[in-house]
Amino acid sequence: MDFKTELIPSFGVAGNFTGHLEQAGEARDFTNIKTAEANAPKALFPTFLPPAHDAVPQGVCESSAPQGGQNSTTLQGACGADTGNAVTPAFLHTFPFTSDKIIFPKGEEKLQIEPECAILCDMVWNGDIISEVVPKTFAASNDCSIRKEGAKKISQKKNWGPASKGLSENQIELTGAVPQGDKDAVTSDACTLQGDKDAVARDASAFSKGGLLDKYRIASFLVRDGKVFDYGEDSAVRDYSYIYEKLLSWICDKLNNQKDEGPAENIHAYLLESGKPSQVMISIGATRYTDFGEHNFLAKGDRAVVVVYPENKYDHDAISNMVKNQKYDDSEVSVLDQVIEL
Numbered sequence: 001m002d003f004k005t006e007l008i009p010s011f012g013v014a015g016n017f018t019g020h021l022e023q024a025g026e027a028r029d030f031t032n033i034k035t036a037e038a039n040a041p042k043a044l045f046p047t048f049l050p051p052a053h054d055a056v057p058q059g060v061c062e063s064s065a066p067q068g069g070q071n072s073t074t075l076q077g078a079c080g081a082d083t084g085n086a087v088t089p090a091f092l093h094t095f096p097f098t099s100d101k102i103i104f105p106k107g108e109e110k111l112q113i114e115p116e117c118a119i120l121c122d123m124v125w126n127g128d129i130i131s132e133v134v135p136k137t138f139a140a141s142n143d144c145s146i147r148k149e150g151a152k153k154i155s156q157k158k159n160w161g162p163a164s165k166g167l168s169e170n171q172i173e174l175t176g177a178v179p180q181g182d183k184d185a186v187t188s189d190a191c192t193l194q195g196d197k198d199a200v201a202r203d204a205s206a207f208s209k210g211g212l213l214d215k216y217r218i219a220s221f222l223v224r225d226g227k228v229f230d231y232g233e234d235s236a237v238r239d240y241s242y243i244y245e246k247l248l249s250w251i252c253d254k255l256n257n258q259k260d261e262g263p264a265e266n267i268h269a270y271l272l273e274s275g276k277p278s279q280v281m282i283s284i285g286a287t288r289y290t291d292f293g294e295h296n297f298l299a300k301g302d303r304a305v306v307v308v309y310p311e312n313k314y315d316h317d318a319i320s321n322m323v324k325n326q327k328y329d330d331s332e333v334s335v336l337d338q339v340i341e342l
Contacts, residue, residue: 003120003137005167006095008279009049009271012116012143013251014154014263015042016240016285039241041285043264044254045154047143047165051093052275088270092155096164102144102304102338103163111298111340114143114286115220115232115306118167119174119207123255123280128272130255133248133280135207137173140218140306140336141283142166147297154263166306167281168336174206174213208244213237217311218287221323222296223303228324231293232286234316237308240285251282298340308334 104111118141124132144165146157158165206212220232237243242250260266271277298304305323310332314322322328328335 003171003279003281005097005281007050008281009274009277010047010281011044011267012047012158012283013041013285014045016242017235017287041242041250043154044251044258044267045158046092046265046267046270047155047158048096049088049092049270049274050277052273087273091159094159094161096159096162097167098163098338099167099169099336100338101163102166102298102340103161104298104300104340104342105146105160105164108146108148109297110147112145112147113220113222113231113293113298113304113306114145115218116141116143116283116286117216117218117237117308118281118283120171120281121279123278125276130252133251135174137171138213138308138334139171140168140308140334142304142306142336142338143283143286152263153265155265166304166336166338168334170331170334172332172334215310215312216308219307219309219316219319220287221305221320222293223305223323228320229292230290233288233290235287236311247284300340300342302340304338304340306336
């Protein structure tokens with residue numbers, strides 16, 4: 001089951017690994033963002049919205065959120081972008097993902113790999129409200145980012161045009177039942193309205209503690225002049241601050257209710273304008289950097305590599321050798337290998 005990513009919206013989770021925002025110099029951007037817990041992610045930011053004509057009723061930009069929405073703020077901030085009567089900033093309609101290259105943004109100097117696991121999901125609407133987000137596949141992702149001062153929104157550092165982000169061509173299907181002892185977790189309120197719990201129990205079992213992703217890790221590398229350097233800390237997917245049902249519940253709340261404040265955006269309005277899409281891709285957070293990764297930025301000719309791999313089959317050294325030799329022949333390993341171009 002491969003999702004057609006050029007047809008579905010994509011988002012990223014900011015601050016889902018403790019310490020990453022501090023390393024990236026972005027923690028101060030979220031000073032005024034209140035979270036339910038100290039280790040909670042800070043925001044869900046957009047990286048791509050497929051355009052859909054006339055999806056927003058005429059006049060929606062004038063005063064209030066679309067009927068049925070739960071966002072308490074108006075859309076005036078989003079509609080204030082230089083895009084006519086559109087809600088979504090125009091640059092977010094440019095498809096930014098490739099599997100083989102990153103094109104360096106003109107006029108910028110500091111560009112970093114953001115090694116992540118992406119989940120590709122079905123998204124169910126109840127009127128104008130998202131009632132379910134059900135993960136179906138996962139893949140290695142590079143939520144590549146510009147490090148610069150003065151960007152008002154996270155998205156302004158994420159999508160600078162074609163080939164500004166990365167997603168592995170190998171999407172791994174989330175299959176397998178959750179272990180017997182973990183079934184209570186599946187029937188949580190994760191991203192579902194009251195009364196839809198049976199659907200979650202039926203479809204989301206593999207995205208739970210003890211499921212398939214519990215054995216996967218995220219490793220990342222910069223290959224320069226033939227030498228392989230560890231770029232991000234080799235990290236278990238299960239060690240994200242928010243993961244599984246807790247993460248889905250958080251995502252659902254942000255998709256429906258996130259306000260346009262600080263570096264965050266009213267993404268619910270963007271989704272309505274895109275015609276209430278039935279699928280979504282979410283990169284669920286960047287790992288912490290190694291000392292090398294924190295202090296070394298990408299340059300022409302580098303290879304940026306992110307690998308999501310099963311720890312019961314490989315250790316870090318085996319993955320590093322795989323990257324050095326560019327030999328990727330295991331369907332259980334999702335690899336993203338991109339050359340940096342000017």
